[in-house]
Every structure is written in structure tokens, then in C-alpha cells.
Amino acid sequence: MRVVESLNGALHRMMAADPEVVLIGEDVLDPYGGAFKVSKGLSTAFPGQVITTPISEAGLVGVAVGMSLQGFKPVAEIMFGDFVTLAMDQIINHAAKFPWMFGLAALPLVVRVPMGGYRGYGPTHSQSLEALFMAVPGLTMVALSHLHDPGALLERATLDAGVPILFVENKSLYPVELEEGDMVGGLHRRVLDPRRPYPSVALSAAPDERPDVTLVAYGGLVPMAVRVAAEAMIEDEILVEVVVPAQLRPLPIEDILVSAEASGRVLVIEEGPRVGGWGAHVAADLTERAFGRLKAPVARIGARDVPIPSARQMEAQMLPAAGDVLAGIRDLMGKS
Amino acid sequence: MIEAVDIYRKMILIRRFEELLLELFSAGKLSGTTHTYVGQEPVAIAVASHLGPGDCVFSNHRCHGHYIAHTGDIEGLLAEIMGRTGGVCGGRGGSQHLHRGNFYSNGIQGGFMPIVVGMALAEKKRARGNVVVAFIGDGTLGEGAVYEALNMAALWSVPLLVVVENNRYAQSTPITLGVAGSIPDRGRCFGLSVGESDGWDVTGLTARFGTLVAQVRNEGRPHMEVVETYRLNAHSKGDDTRATMEVAAFRARDPVEHWGRGLPPGLRAAVDAEVAGRLAETLAAVEAMPLAQLAEVG
Ligand SMILES: Cc1ncc(C[n+]2csc(CCOP(=O)(O)OP(=O)(O)O)c2C)c(N)n1
Numbered sequence: 001m002r003v004v005e006s007l008n009g010a011l012h013r014m015m016a017a018d019p020e021v022v023l024i025g026e027d028v029l030d031p032y033g034g035a036f037k038v039s040k041g042l043s044t045a046f047p048g049q050v051i052t053t054p055i056s057e058a059g060l061v062g063v064a065v066g067m068s069l070q071g072f073k074p075v076a077e078i079m080f081g082d083f084v085t086l087a088m089d090q091i092i093n094h095a096a097k098f099p100w101m102f103g104l105a106a107l108p109l110v111v112r113v114p115m116g117g118y119r120g121y122g123p124t125h126s127q128s129l130e131a132l133f134m135a136v137p138g139l140t141m142v143a144l145s146h147l148h149d150p151g152a153l154l155e156r157a158t159l160d161a162g163v164p165i166l167f168v169e170n171k172s173l174y175p176v177e178l179e180e181g182d183m184v185g186g187l188h189r190r191v192l193d194p195r196r197p198y199p200s201v202a203l204s205a206a207p208d209e210r211p212d213v214t215l216v217a218y219g220g221l222v223p224m225a226v227r228v229a230a231e232a233m234i235e236d237e238i239l240v241e242v243v244v245p246a247q248l249r250p251l252p253i254e255d256i257l258v259s260a261e262a263s264g265r266v267l268v269i270e271e272g273p274r275v276g277g278w279g280a281h282v283a284a285d286l287t288e289r290a291f292g293r294l295k296a297p298v299a300r301i302g303a304r305d306v307p308i309p310s311a312r313q314m315e316a317q318m319l320p321a322a323g324d325v326l327a328g329i330r331d332l333m334g335k336s
Numbered sequence: 337m338i339e340a341v342d343i344y345r346k347m348i349l350i351r352r353f354e355e356l357l358l359e360l361f362s363a364g365k366l367s368g369t370t371h372t373y374v375g376q377e378p379v380a381i382a383v384a385s386h387l388g389p390g391d392c393v394f395s396n397h398r399c400h401g402h403y404i405a406h407t408g409d410i411e412g413l414l415a416e417i418m419g420r421t422g423g424v425c426g427g428r429g430g431s432q433h434l435h436r437g438n439f440y441s442n443g444i445q446g447g448f449m450p451i452v453v454g455m456a457l458a459e460k461k462r463a464r465g466n467v468v469v470a471f472i473g474d475g476t477l478g479e480g481a482v483y484e485a486l487n488m489a490a491l492w493s494v495p496l497l498v499v500v501e502n503n504r505y506a507q508s509t510p511i512t513l514g515v516a517g518s519i520p521d522r523g524r525c526f527g528l529s530v531g532e533s534d535g536w537d538v539t540g541l542t543a544r545f546g547t548l549v550a551q552v553r554n555e556g557r558p559h560m561e562v563v564e565t566y567r568l569n570a571h572s573k574g575d576d577t578r579a580t581m582e583v584a585a586f587r588a589r590d591p592v593e594h595w596g597r598g599l600p601p602g603l604r605a606a607v608d609a610e611v612a613g614r615l616a617e618t619l620a621a622v623e624a625m626p627l628a629q630l631a632e633v634g
Contacts, residue, residue, distance in 0.1 A: 048461070051457075053488065054484070054487055054488065054491070056450070056484035056487070056488065058447075058450060058480070058481050058484055059450040059453070059481065059484030059485060059487075059488055060450070061450070062447070062448070062449070062450020062451045062453070062454060062481065062484075062485070063450050063451070063453050063454035063457060063488060064454060065450075065451045065454060066450065066451035066452060066453060066454020066455035066456070066457070066458065067454040067455070067457060067458045068454075069440070069451070069454070069455055069458075070392075070454070070455050070458030070459065070462070071458065072458055072461075074454075089444060089447050089481070090447065090450065090451075093442070093444045093447055094442065094444070094447055094448065094451060097433075097442075098435075100428060100634075101425055101428040101429045101433050101435075102425060102428075102429070102433070102435035102440065103425060103426060103428070103435070103633075104435070
């Protein structure tokens with residue numbers, strides 16, 4: 001099953017089971033079914049639960065907040081994640097504040113944001129803006145990957161969370177097949193703390209041995225991280241443990257800490273800009289907690305500090321590439 | 337029909353409450369800011385007197401009057417503003433961010449307009465016959481979110497009553513520098529029904545909102561009502577740049593004073609004394625409450 005089908009299936013299941021689950025977004029009606037087809041078939045099956053809106057990102061997120069206040073469980077679709085900037089006021093000054101400042105029992109709200117590049121959509125349709133939301137208390141941020149069950153994450157966010165959630169869907173993952181077995185790209189998979197609603201996943205080259213390097217990645221970079229970890233093992237005999245959080249904020253730092261303390265060497269990779277990035281927060285947190293056990297400063301790879309270009313070769317020059325990640329791992333091992 | 341003396345009791349309660357806040361500010365007992373509703377009291381009362389428990393109200397930074405008219409909860413409000421444990425939001429919200437039952441307010445201009453559309457859409461889907469009321473000021477008509485909201489409200493035909501309190505100023509900006517064209521036309525261009533009313537005509541205003549609330553409730557369509565009014569005090573605490581002559585002319589038309597003069601003097605004095613006593617008791621009770629602590633609210 002592909003990521004897009006997992007999400008679409010989850011929406012179908014939720015809407016069938018619960019008439020209070022509503023989808024709100026631009027161009028979400030059939031036969032179009034949303035720009036990335038996550039919403040396909042929903043308006044046909046559940047016409048009363050799918051609301052197509054004008055081009056009004058602030059408006060549609062606000063409508064979702066209002067419906068949530070009145071007991072619905074809205075899922076708001078932002079067509080391209082970049083457009084979430086238009087809804088920042090709704091997310092930061094309304095949704096993220098309401099449950100706490102009003103003492104609400106629940107404010108179920110999911111804002112789905114298709115983020116990310118590597119597809120040549122250019123400066124305003126390819127960004128990864130997750131870092132902007134790190135400084136927003138009251139907001140939970142979840143990023144799916146092909147190692148997680150994306151539909152299950154979306155169901156939990158919509159039905160169980162009762163808080164506003166920014167649900168990050170990396171566009172490059174939509175067509176990717178889910179990885180369901182115990183082995184992924186030659187690495188052993190295990191779910192860390194499965195009691196958590198959005199558990200992290202770890203992939204280890206050799207689960208019984210102490211890893212040489214901890215590679216932290218989320219979302220669209222996870223397939224690259226898996227490939228590079230396998231390559232490092234085969235080519236350099238470096239044991240890499242890949243840690244993939246699904247919850248980006250509040251950050252489940254313990255999940256990363258265990259591996260970081262074992263390896264002593266951490267590389268955090270992200271698609272968003274390195275400057276002020278998500279990885280900067282991870283690195284600072286790890287440094288504060290595990291400084292004495294680290295063998296090297298926490299290393300980071302992210303996008304270069306320029307807007308993201310359209311031309312494929314230029315985009316490739318500014319976003320992290322597999323070669324950069326491998327070089328980063330070798331650097332940490334003093335093998336460059 | 338609400339009695340003349342009851343209208344006065346509500347208006348003078350809001351008025352005296354706001355004056356008390358200004359005194360407490362001067363005495364250094366309050367932090368932050370406060371936007372008083374002095375002069376606009378008839379609007380809140382006219383609207384509130386037609387709403388039922390299932391109806392929702394979303395208000396703005398100038399929310400004390402709306403809150404008191406809707407809930408009567410002066411103790412929860414004062415405690416909130418004074419950061420005490422009995423505050424309606426436990427001290428998290430303060431003057432501008434209130435929530436009780438179906439009453440909400442937020443200090444971001446225009447931001448809740450899409451939210452009230454969502455609330456009204458929810459009510460439409462549930463078909464419970466409830467209405468949603470939003471209070472905004474003339475200055476807020478500069479915000480884009482307002483127009484996204486009006487467009488959706490009309491497209492989806494939701495039971496929303498938008499009350500635009502045109503007090504002619506936004507902080508220091510007069511409408512001549514903030515609002516181009518006509519305010520009612522801004523609602524009409526989306527196909528909303530729009531009306532205008534006089535914020536000094538307490539009786540007319542109360543009757544008018546009776547009609548409007550019933551209309552929105554029965555027909556389930558959005559309406560925008562522009563009420564001409566004037567704030568007699570500064571924007572927040574002491575920031576008033578308006579011409580003294582202009583303010584004085586409106587002060588001479590103070591709607592609360594005017595209404596009070598229509599009552600038998602003995603009755604008015606009795607109500608004044610009753611409200612003063614109630615406020616003094618409330619203040620004493622609130623000052624006796626412990627200060628709210630972050631650890632307790634999480
Ligand atoms: C988005 C936003 N911008 C600016 C402000 C600062 N501000 C608070 S009240 C106000 C004036 C609002 O004017 P109006 O809507 O006419 O309401 P009034 O104060 O006259 O009742 C301003 C600019 C704000 N609270 N929110």
C-alpha cells in the first residue's frame with residue numbers, strides 16, 4: 001500500500017464511523033479529490049462531511065476551529081504546505097491558544113500540510129516549514145513516514161488527540177510503498193515506546209551491537225536515511241542506527257537520547273533550512289542532556305540558506321543529498 | 337419584553353464595572369491593558385437580551401460589556417482581570433481572552449471571523465436553531481480574514497449575525513483613514529443582508545435585534561448589522577487623541593445617563609446603590625482570592 005492510499009483509507013474509515021469527522025479544503029470534491037488525491041472519493045461517499053472552500057487558507061482553518069469548538073472533528077487540508085503561512089494567525093493565535101487559555105476539554109483539529117521538495121515545484125510550492133512551528137506551545141506537530149502507518153497516525157490525530165495538530169505529509173512520500181516488515185532496506189526495525197500515539201521508529205544495522213552513529217531523520221528524508229545507513233554498513237562497515245520520530249513537537253527526545261548515548265555520534269538531517277531548523281533544537285536538546293557521553297558535537301545537515309529553486313539540478317544542489325549524508329556520517333567517524 | 341429599569345441596571349453595571357477597572361489601573365492593581373466599553377453599553381444589552389443558552393457569542397478586545405451582558409458574571413471577569421484563582425479562565429486570558437459556556441473572546445482583530453463561520457456551519461449541520469453572534473469594530477474591517485469569512489458565510493448560508501460596532505475610531509485611526517467606501521456595502525457585496533441602527537436609541541436597538549436574531553434563527557442566513565455608536569473613553573487606558581470638543585459632544589448624549597434620566601429618580605438611585613454595593617462586594621471577594629499560579633493551571 002502506498003502512503004496516499006493509507007491516508008485516503010483512514011479518512012474513509014473515520015468518516016464512515018463518525019459523522020462528526022469532516023474534511024475541509026480547497027478543491028477537495030470529486031472527481032478532483034484534492035491536489036494530491038488524498039481526499040479522493042470522500043465527497044462521493046460522504047457528501048455531508050466534505051466541505052470545499054474558496055481560496056481562503058486562513059478562512060478554512062478558522063472554519064475548522066469553529067466547527068471543532070462546536071463538537072466536530074475537522075481535518076483541514078492545505079493544498080501545498082507553503083500556504084500554511086496564510087493560516088499562521090489561525091494556528092498560532094487561535095487554535096494553539098484556545099484549549100489552554102479557555103480551559104477547553106478538547107479542541108480536535110488536524111491541519112494537513114503537504115510539505116517538501118525534490119519535485120521541482122519551485123520557491124513557493126516546495127518548502128518545509130516545520131521549524132516555524134517549533135516555537136508554538138499548544139501545538140502538536142506530527143510527520144508521517146513510510147515506516148509508520150500514516151493512516152493510523154491520522155486517525156489518532158483526528159479522533160483521539162483532542163488538541164490542534166499540524167500533520168506534516170511530505171509530498172515525495174505520497175507514492176511511496178509503506179514498509180511493513182521487520183526488515184527495512186537491510187536494517188532491523190523496532191517501534192520505540194509503542195504506547196505513545198505517534199511512536200518513533202528505530203532501524204538498526206546490528207540491533208545487538210552498539211551503533212557507531214545515530215542518524216535522526218523524519219518525513220521525506222527517511223527513505224534516503226535508510227539507503228545511506230545500508231550503504232555505510234556495506235561500504236564502510238559503519239553501524240548506523242536511524243531514529244525516526246513521528247512527533248516533531250513536543251519532541252520525544254528520549255527516543256533519540258537512548259541511541260545517542262549508545263553511539264556518542266549523532267547526525268540530524270532535515271529538508272528545511274539548517275538555519276533555525278528543527279535539527280538545531282534536537283542538537284541543543286541532545287547536547288544539554290548527553291554532552292558528557294557524546295564523542296563529537298551533534299552534526300546537522302539541512303537545506304542551504306537560500307529559497308528553494310525550481311530547476312531540478314539547482315534544487316538538488318540546495319537540498320540534502322544522499323552523498324551529503326554519507327559524508328556526514330564518515331566525518332563523524334573521522335573517515336572523511 | 338425587558339423592563340426599562342432592568343435595561344438600566346445592566347447598563348449601569350457595565351459602566352461602573354469599567355470605571356472600577358480604570359480606578360484599579362490607576363491604583364496599580366492591574367497589569368496589561370483594558371479596553372473599556374463606556375458609551376457602547378446599549379449594543380451589548382440589545383443583542384444579549386434575545387439570545388438563548390444554545391446561542392454562541394464571539395467577541396473582541398472590547399469584550400467586558402458583551403461578557404457581562406451575556407453572562408452576568410462580574411466576579412469571574414474581575415477575578416480574571418486581576419489574575420485571581422476565581423478568574424473565568426484562571427488568569428490565563430485576562431481582559432481580552434474570555435470563555436464561559438458559549439461565550440468566547442479573543443484579542444486578535446478579525447481572526448475569529450472564520451471561526452464564527454465554522455461555528456455557525458456546525459450549528460446549521462446540527463439544525464438546533466441556534467445562532468452565532470460576532471462583535472467586531474469598524475477598524476477590524478481592514479482585516480482580510482473578515483472578507484474570507486463573509487464570503488463563506490454567504491456561500492454556505494449560515495446562521496451568523498455580525499454586529500459591527502462603528503464607534504468611528506480604531507485605536508487612534510478615524511474611519512476616514514481606515515475604511516474606504518461604505519461599511520454596509522462591504523457586507524452587501526457578498527450578498528449578506530445588511531442593516532444599520534442607532535446605538536443611542538436603546539428601545540429601537542433592542543427591538544431591532546429582537547427582529548434580527550429571530551430572522552437569522554428562522555431563515556438561517558447571515559446578517560450584518562452596522563451599529564452607529566461612540567466610545568466615550570480612551571481606546572484602552574489613557575490613550576485618547578480625539579478632539580476634546582468632539583468627545584464632549586458625545587458625552588452630552590451618553591446613552592446610559594440619558595436612559596437613567598427617564599427613570600423615576602428614587603428608582604434610579606436605588607439601582608445605582610444596588611450596583612455600587614454589588615461591585616464593592618465583588619471587589620472585596622476577588623481581592624481575597626489567592627493569586628492564580630502557573631503550576632495550578634498547567
Ligand atoms: C490583528 C490585530 N492588529 C492590531 C491590533 C491592535 N489593536 C487592538 S484594538 C485595535 C483597534 C480596533 O478597532 P475597532 O475594530 O474599530 O474596534 P474598537 O477598538 O474601536 O472597538 C487595534 C489596532 C490587534 N489587537 N490585532
